[in-house]
Structures are given as C-alpha cells and as structure tokens.
Amino acid sequence: MKRVWAIAGIAVRNAVRSRVVVVMLGLLLLAIVGLPLTIKSDGTVSGEVQVLLRYTLGAVTILLSLATLWAGCAAVAMEVQDRQIHLVMTKPVRAGELWLGKWVGLMTFNAGLLVVAGAVTYGLLLWNLRGERANPQVREEILVARRVVRPEPSPVYSIPPGRAVRFTFRLPQTPVADRPLILRYRFASSLTDKNPVACVFVAGAPARADRWQQQQFSAPGGVHTLAIPPALVGADRTLTVDIGNIHPVPLTMVFDPRDGLAVLSYAGTFAGNFARTLAVVWCGLGFFAAVAVTMGSLFSLPVAALVAGEVVLLAHIGASLRTLAGDESWLRGVYVVLYWLTKPWQMPDPLAKLATGELVSWGWLGAVGLWQVLVCGGVLAAVGTWFFNRRELGLPA
Amino acid sequence: MIEAVHLTKVFTDFWRRPKVRAVNDVSFAVRAGEVFGLLGPNGSGKSTTLKLILGLLHPTSGRLRVLGRSPRDVQTKKRIGYLPEDTYSYPYLNARETLTFYGMLFDLPAGVRRERTAQLLDMIGLRHAQRRPVGEFSKGMARRIGLAQALINDPDLVILDEPTSGLDPIGCRQVKDLIQTLRARGKTVLLSSHLLADVEDVCDRIAILYNGQIRAQGTIAELLEQKSQYRLTLPELPAAALQRILAAARAELGREPVVEHPRRDLEAFFLDIVAQARRAAPEAGGVGPSAGVARYLTADEQLRKLVVPPKT
Numbered sequence: 001m002k003r004v005w006a007i008a009g010i011a012v013r014n015a016v017r018s019r020v021v022v023v024m025l026g027l028l029l030l031a032i033v034g035l036p037l038t039i040k041s042d043g044t045v046s047g048e049v050q051v052l053l054r055y056t057l058g059a060v061t062i063l064l065s066l067a068t069l070w071a072g073c074a075a076v077a078m079e080v081q082d083r084q085i086h087l088v089m090t091k092p093v094r095a096g097e098l099w100l101g102k103w104v105g106l107m108t109f110n111a112g113l114l115v116v117a118g119a120v121t122y123g124l125l126l127w128n129l130r131g132e133r134a135n136p137q138v139r140e141e142i143l144v145a146r147r148v149v150r151p152e153p154s155p156v157y158s159i160p161p162g163r164a165v166r167f168t169f170r171l172p173q174t175p176v177a178d179r180p181l182i183l184r185y186r187f188a189s190s191l192t193d194k195n196p197v198a199c200v201f202v203a204g205a206p207a208r209a210d211r212w213q214q215q216q217f218s219a220p221g222g223v224h225t226l227a228i229p230p231a232l233v234g235a236d237r238t239l240t241v242d243i244g245n246i247h248p249v250p251l252t253m254v255f256d257p258r259d260g261l262a263v264l265s266y267a268g269t270f271a272g273n274f275a276r277t278l279a280v281v282w283c284g285l286g287f288f289a290a291v292a293v294t295m296g297s298l299f300s301l302p303v304a305a306l307v308a309g310e311v312v313l314l315a316h317i318g319a320s321l322r323t324l325a326g327d328e329s330w331l332r333g334v335y336v337v338l339y340w341l342t343k344p345w346q347m348p349d350p351l352a353k354l355a356t357g358e359l360v361s362w363g364w365l366g367a368v369g370l371w372q373v374l375v376c377g378g379v380l381a382a383v384g385t386w387f388f389n390r391r392e393l394g395l396p397a
Numbered sequence: 398m399i400e401a402v403h404l405t406k407v408f409t410d411f412w413r414r415p416k417v418r419a420v421n422d423v424s425f426a427v428r429a430g431e432v433f434g435l436l437g438p439n440g441s442g443k444s445t446t447l448k449l450i451l452g453l454l455h456p457t458s459g460r461l462r463v464l465g466r467s468p469r470d471v472q473t474k475k476r477i478g479y480l481p482e483d484t485y486s487y488p489y490l491n492a493r494e495t496l497t498f499y500g501m502l503f504d505l506p507a508g509v510r511r512e513r514t515a516q517l518l519d520m521i522g523l524r525h526a527q528r529r530p531v532g533e534f535s536k537g538m539a540r541r542i543g544l545a546q547a548l549i550n551d552p553d554l555v556i557l558d559e560p561t562s563g564l565d566p567i568g569c570r571q572v573k574d575l576i577q578t579l580r581a582r583g584k585t586v587l588l589s590s591h592l593l594a595d596v597e598d599v600c601d602r603i604a605i606l607y608n609g610q611i612r613a614q615g616t617i618a619e620l621l622e623q624k625s626q627y628r629l630t631l632p633e634l635p636a637a638a639l640q641r642i643l644a645a646a647r648a649e650l651g652r653e654p655v656v657e658h659p660r661r662d663l664e665a666f667f668l669d670i671v672a673q674a675r676r677a678a679p680e681a682g683g684v685g686p687s688a689g690v691a692r693y694l695t696a697d698e699q700l701r702k703l704v705v706p707p708k709t
Contacts, residue, residue: 002501002504003501003502003504005501006498006501006502009498010487010490010498013489013490013494014487014489017489017530018489082485083481083483083485084485084486084487085485086451086453086479086481086485087479087481087485087486087499087546088502089452089453090451090452090453090474090477090479091474091499091502091503091550092471092472092474092475092502092503092504093471093474093502094471392453392454392455393453393454394445394448394451394453394454395408395454396408
C-alpha cells in the first residue's frame with residue numbers, strides 16, 4: 001500500500017501546488033453563493049431552502065464531476081505524454097497500484113472539496129433560516145429525514161364521484177410518538193379546470209372508534225400534505241387511509257400509482273441526512289473517477305476525455321433513453337439496448353430527496369457505495385490495469 | 398545480467414503496418430560487475446534498446462532476459478536504477494520530496510529513505526536547494542536529481558541514458574567517478590552515450606550501434622589498441638640524453654620520430670581552476686560542492702555495515 005499512498009500523495013500535492021484546488025474552491029464558492037441569487041424560488045422560505053439544497057448542491061456536483069472526469073483522464077494520460085510514467089513504471093510498481101493510487105488521490109481531492117462545499121452550504125442554510133424564518137413548515141418538511149412509504153398495491157387508483165377508496169401503508173418501523181406522519185398526495189382530475197376538489201381523508205383501522213378525519217379542498221396537479229397523528233398506526237405498523245371524493249360537481253380523482261400517494265415518517269435528523277447525501281454524491285464521483293482513470297490508462301488525453309464523457313453521459317440519461325425507447329423511431333432498438341445497458345447506473349437523485357426532506361438511508365448509501373465504487377470501480381480497475389499492462393509506454397511521441 | 402538474443406523492435410503505424418525497424422537482430426550480453434557502453438549516433442537504436450531492457454517497449458522478436466527474468470517483472474525492477482535521457486520529474490515536487498517519492502515506490506523504510514535522501518542530496522550538491530520545486534531547476538540540476546533517484550534503491554544494475562548530457566565538466570567528472578565507484582562495488586552499469594570520451598573513460602566493453610544493428614562489440618582495449626604502433630613517454634631528460642635516444646630511434650625507424658610535450662587534458666585543467674575558485678568564494682550559487690559519492694553507495698559503507706554489530 002505504500003506505493004499506492006505515494007502515488008495518491010503526488011496527485012494531491014500536484015493539485016494543491018498547481019492551484020487547481022484554489023480555482024476549484026473559487027468556482028464552488030461562486031456557485032454556492034451566486035446561484036441562489038440568480039435562481040428564482042416560489043418566494044417562500046421553503047422554496048429558497050429547496051433552491052439552495054437542490055440547485056446549489058447540484059451545481060457543486062456538476063462542477064466536481066467535470067473536474068473529476070478531466071483530472072482522472074489527465075492523471076495517467078498526461079504522465080504518459082510527459083513521460084513521467086517512464087520513471088514510475090521502471091520502479092517495482094504494478095499497473096493496479098498505479099490505477100488505485102491515481103483513484104485514491106482523486107477521491108481524496110474530491111472529499112476535501114465536497115466537505116468544504118457542504119460546510120459552506122450548510123452554514124448558508126443556517127444563516128438563511130436565522131430568527132423567524134425557520135418556521136415549523138420548513139423544519140417539519142425539509143429540515144428533517146423522513147422515510148417514504150408507498151401504499152400497498154391497490155386494484156384501484158381512481159375515485160369516482162361520491163365513492164371512497166382504501167389505501168394501506170405498511171410502515172417498516174413504529175413511528176416516533178411526538179412526530180406526526182405526513183400524508184403526501186397528488187392527483188389529477190377528470191375535469192380540465194384546476195379548481196380545488198373537495199375530498200375527505202379518514203385514517204386509522206376501520207374497527208377503531210377514534211378514527212381521524214379531515215376534509216380538504218385540494219387543487220389537482222399540486223402536491224399536498226396532511227399531518228396524521230402517529231397513534232393511528234396499528235400494532236402491526238399498518239396505517240389505513242380512506243380517501244373519499246365528495247366534490248359537488250361530478251369528477252373522478254386519479255392518483256398516479258408510482259408517486260401519487262405516500263406516507264412520510266420521521267427517520268432522523270437533517271444533519272445526518274445532509275452528510276449521507278454528500279456521501280452518495282461522493283460515491284457517484286468515485287464511479288466517474290474510475291471511468292476517467294481507466295480511459296486515461298488506455299488513451300491519450302483528448303480521446304480519453306471524449307470517451308469518458310460519453311460513458312458518463314450515457315449512464316446518466318436513463319430517463320430520456322427510456323422515453324426514446326418507447327418511441328416508434330427507426331433507432332428504437334438502439335435506445336432499448338442503451339437503456340438496458342445503462343440501467344444499473346440509473347438511480348434517484350439524492351439531492352431531490354434531501355430537498356424534500358426524504359431519508360437518504362444508510363442502506364441506500366451502502367448499496368450505492370457497493371455498486372458504484374466497489375463493483376463498477378473494481379471492474380473498471382481490472383479493465384484499465386489489464387490494458388495498461390499491455391501498453392507500450394516508451395513509444396516515440 | 399542482461400542477455401539479448403536476436404532482439405528486434407519494429408515500430409508500426411495505427412494499422413499495424415511496419416514503420417521503422419529501430420532495433421534489428423541485436424545480440425549482446427552484459428556481465429555482472431562490468432560497465433557496458435552502447436554507442437551510436439542519434440537514431441541508431443540506443444534508447445530503444447534501453448527501453449526494451451526496461452520493459453517500456455515490448456520486443457517484436459528475439460529473447461531478452463534481465464537479471465534472469467522478464468524485463469517487465471516487478472522483481473527485476475526492484476534491482477534496477479534508471480536515469481532517462483531527459484529527467485521526467487514532477488515539477489511541483491521539491492528535490493527532497495522527489496527522492497522520498499521514488500524511495501517509497503521501492504518500499505524503502507522511512508529511516509532508510511531519509512538517510513539515503515540526505516546522502517544523495519549531499520552527493521549531487523543540491524542540499525541547499527532541497528526545498529525548491531524541481532520545475533524551477535536548471536537542466537543540470539534536474540539531471541542531478543534524475544541521477545540521485547536512479548540510485549535511491551542501491552541498484553544492482555544501473556541503466557544510464559546519456560548520463561552526462563546537460564552536466565557541466567564537474568558534474569561529468571562526478572558521474573564518471575560514481576560509475577567507477579559502483580563498478581568497484583561489483584555493480585553493473587549499462588550506459589548509452591554519443592560522447593565518446595566519456596565512454597572511453599569508464600566502460601569496460603562497448604557495442605557500437607548504427608541503424609539498429611551492432612557494428613562492433615568488445616573491450617575498449619580490443620577495439621582501440623593499435624598493436625602495430627608504440628607510444629613512449631619519458632620523464633624530463635638532459636638534452637644530450639634525449640638526443641641519444643632520438644638518434645637511436647631515427648636509426649631504427651629510418652625516419653624522424655614524432656616528439657612532443659604531453660598536455661594535461663582540458664577536463665583536469667578545468668576542474669583544477671574551479672576547485673581553486675571555490676576555495677576562494679565558497680558561497681557561490683547554483684550547484685554546491687559535492688560531498689563525494691553517497692556513503693551507502695560506497696564499499697566502505699557496506700563493509701562498515703557488515704563489521705559493526707547492530708545496536709541492541
């Protein structure tokens with residue numbers, strides 16, 4: 001491991017002394033401070049917080065991803081071009097140690113920058129929520145980590161006029177007593193107007209005498225929330241919710257089976273969620289770094305950067321590929337193949353979860369780390385090492 | 398130490414079509430403990446041969462063994478020190494960090510690394526510049542760092558590509574002294590150069606390459622000795638005695654013998670002048686005075702380690 005640390009140390013030292021770190025810090029701080037001033041929120045404190053968390057951290061992620069791709073490709077390709085590799089590979093250094101050293105150096109650099117960017121964003125968030133701006137809505141809906149529980153599959157997701165439909169939510173843990181459960185819902189209406197629709201929500205087991213009931217006027221298309229007392233959850237951790245359509249004008253309420261209904265239960269603090277989200281972002285950067293170092297081991301810098309960019313782009317346009325694969329285009333077959341090839345890398349956006357107060361769980365972080373860093377990184381390392389071992393480093397320029 | 402049999406290297410283009418036959422059916426052997434020189438004009442295949450020996454290029458055909466193994470074997474590389482034609486160091490590292498880095502690649506313990514780094518910095522006269530980034534060094538100073546990194550592992554086989562290129566006469570002399578010290582310790586040195594005087598000074602055997610092929614190979618004496626002629630060097634003699642000797646030679650040869658005063662060589666004269674100047678102004682800039690060959694590279698140091706029992 002001494003050789004790996006030595007190579008990683010060189011990468012970090014070069015980044016610091018060539019002022020790459022200073023430039024990157026400058027760009028990141030500019031994005032963190034400048035972006036919230038240029039993007040318009042909905043005018044509420046919640047909106048401002050969501051812009052800061054989603055778009056600012058999103059910009060940080062994009063900047064670090066681009067820097068990682070470039071630096072990763074350059075890490076080996078430039079050393080081959082400038083022939084510093086002649087002095088390294090004539091020492092007892094294995095190709096795998098070189099690959100790992102470059103990756104570790106890059107990820108140390110990323111970790112440092114991500115910690116600074118995260119700390120500044122968090123500081124800015126606290127400053128933004130000083131005094132009365134930290135209202136209960138922000139605290140309960142955004143500055144929290146809530147587990148999202150979808151209803152058990154139901155044969156019906158549409159509610160005709162004057163009818164009610166029952167949905168059952170099976171919670172993985174007993175809810176915290178002093179934290180309300182949040183029912184989040186969104187529906188479409190069979191009418192074209194967007195006037196609020198009268199509906200009624202009844203929560204609790206049907207046999208209970210103390211069932212909770214709330215009448216609501218909710219606009220179709222919007223996301224709405226309702227606080228439900230956690231005591232209504234049964235001993236088997238099941239929550240039953242009946243939704244009734246009581247609108248005076250006949251219309252049908254239609255819930256999207258994928259994200260039309262969910263119960264959010266308290267699962268932890270915002271600080272922990274924030275840290276785990278940054279860790280998921282870091283794992284994503286680990287995958288980018290692995291792609292880039294491998295490409296840099298195989299090709300010259302311009303070719304490596306181009307190929308690595310293409311690979312990362314393909315891996316992250318899964319949603320678009322899915323849409324394209326559904327079209328009746330003569331390229332449909334290509335899109336279908338690309339969609340299935342890139343499917344393993346398609347995952348929910350952790351920043352979207354953080355900005356809506358959804359839990360980024362340890363389990364998810366572990367799965368992302370295992371898949372993106374260990375499995376994908378390991379395969380890329382093996383490919384990069386195998387080809388690098390066969391490469392002639394002393395060829396004339 | 399090195400055995401090359403019918404070694405051939407053909408460079409190809411992108412479509413694998415032959416482009417240049419840089420090394421063409423070359424066979425030679427470098428024995429343990431000798432200084433072997435590869436001579437040749439630019440483009441003769443010297444550097445390509447060295448890169449094949451170092452595993453940086455793969456032979457197209459032929460057989461190549463270095464220290465009894467494949468040149469690409471990690472165990473082989475542990476015992477090799479390499480100074481490339483240009484010093485390809487990391488410009489943002491300083492001299493000490495550069496040597497420490499290469500020491501770490503050889504997995505040297507921290508104490509040994511520190512000790513050797515200090516000795517090597519003294520040897521190359523750059524202790525005063527050890528905190529300066531290598532990127533700010535002059536070509537000669539960078540060359541010295543390159544030489545030091547080639548010796549950090551106390552190698553059994555030292556491969557030097559144009560070792561005196563970019564060095565001043567003092568540096569050249571130090572390199573030659575170093576090579577002789579290494580030979581005295583039984584180390585093997587393979588050097589490539591087109592500076593014929595340097596090669597003649599230090600090499601036991603040479604091979605002359607031209608257009609990728611060996612044109613001549615052997616010891617310096619075998620290749621350069623003119624057995625049909627003699628040179629007679631005499632101490633200062635009275636004029637009459639000299640005339641008697643010349644008359645005898647004239648009678649024997651049947652023609653006038655060549656008589657001239659021997660000259661000091663320019664290198665020795667230059668080194669003498671610089672040594673005097675340095676005594677007069679010891680704080681001059683640039684490369685400092687060398688403390689001599691690093692202790693760990695000398696036979697004395699090795700003997701001391703054998704004789705002095707380790708502290709308990």
